[in-house]
Amino acid sequence: DVKVTQSSRYLVKRTGEKVFLECVQDMDHENMFWYRQDPGLGLRLIYFSYDVKMKEKGDIPEGYSVSREKKERFSLILESASTNQTSMYLCASSHRKVTTGELFFGEGSRLTVL
Amino acid sequence: AQTVTQSQPEMSVQEAETVTLSCTYDTSENNYYLFWYKQPPSRQMILVIRQEAYKQQNATENRFSVNFQKAAKSFSLKISDSQLGDTAMYFCAFMNPPANAGKSTFGDGTTLTVKP
Numbered sequence: 001d002v003k004v005t006q007s008s009r010y011l012v013k014r015t016g017e018k019v020f021l022e023c024v025q026d027m028d029h030e031n032m033f034w035y036r037q038d039p040g041l042g043l044r045l046i047y048f049s050y051d052v053k054m055k056e057k058g059d060i061p062e063g064y065s066v067s068r069e070k071k072e073r074f075s076l077i078l079e080s081a082s083t084n085q086t087s088m089y090l091c092a093s094s095h096r097k098v099t100t101g102e103l104f105f106g107e108g109s110r111l112t113v114l
Numbered sequence: 115a116q117t118v119t120q121s122q123p124e125m126s127v128q129e130a131e132t133v134t135l136s137c138t139y140d141t142s143e144n145n146y147y148l149f150w151y152k153q154p155p156s157r158q159m160i161l162v163i164r165q166e167a168y169k170q171q172n173a174t175e176n177r178f179s180v181n182f183q184k185a186a187k188s189f190s191l192k193i194s195d196s197q198l199g200d201t202a203m204y205f206c207a208f209m210n211p212p213a214n215a216g217k218s219t220f221g222d223g224t225t226l227t228v229k230p
Contacts, residue, residue: 004158031216040123042205043220050215058217090159094216101147101209103216105159 003027006091006106013113019078021109023091030096032074033103034058034066037088046089049074050096081113116141116208120221127196128229134181135191135224137206143167148182148189149207149218152200159205165189196228 007022025032031050035043045058047066055066063085067075074093078085088110092103117140127133139148146167153159165173165182173180177197181190193200206221 033216035220040222042118042120042222045217045219048217092216096216100164101149101216101218102161102164103151103159103207103218105151107156107158 004093004104004106006109008109011111013081017081019081021076021089023074024072025093029093031094033092034076035090037090083113086113116219118206118208118219118221120206120224122224124225126227126229129196131196132194133196135204137189139187139208143210145211147209150191151205152202154202198228201228
């Protein structure tokens with residue numbers, strides 16, 4: 001089974017703190033994604049990566065950065081957390097050599113910024 | 115840019131009955147992929163069913179089937195013989211090819227409750 005693991009299910013941080021959300025997948029997927037999930041807004045793409053050390057901005061990259069130093073790991077960074085970044089963050093991955101297009105998701109990280 | 119609209123924020127159905135979730139999308143592309151994902155409470159999102167736009171035949175996966183109307187840009191999900199385990203949020207998603215790019219646009223979701 002494909003497994004996408006997000007390091008923290010629940011985090012509480014203070015405004016201005018630097019926050020790291022880690023995501024690891026064990027199926028040698030090339031593609032990795034960070035989405036933000038908010039009620040009534042669905043999933044919105046923050047950043048994605050098709051290869052190591054490669055990153056592309058999604059639809060809402062402001063206030064976020066990412067790092068992909070190894071193929072299996074994709075980190076989302078909030079340089080200075082703000083209350084409007086309180087949300088559920090979902091990591092996903094997919095196989096570049098398989099054309100089904102299916103995304104495999106982690107369980108999510110629920111971040112609260114006070 | 116593509117948009118995906120799910121007009122039913124919440125729905126409920128009695129166990130063993132059939133329910134249909136609606137999804138419409140907007141695109142100028144001719145080739146694309148459509149998906150329904152399921153997110154059970156406090157659990158990870160998983161793929162329910164997918165449809166390739168060039169295929170006229172509607173996709174089916176056991177109790178789940180779709181009604182794909184390409185001209186109307188409609189992609190509804192039918193769940194037959196609903197089970198308590200079907201209680202979840204369902205997301206409709208659109209992807210431009212190539213499918214190996216994996217970049218999808220999601221709707222706002224429909225929360226489905228199956229009642230005993």
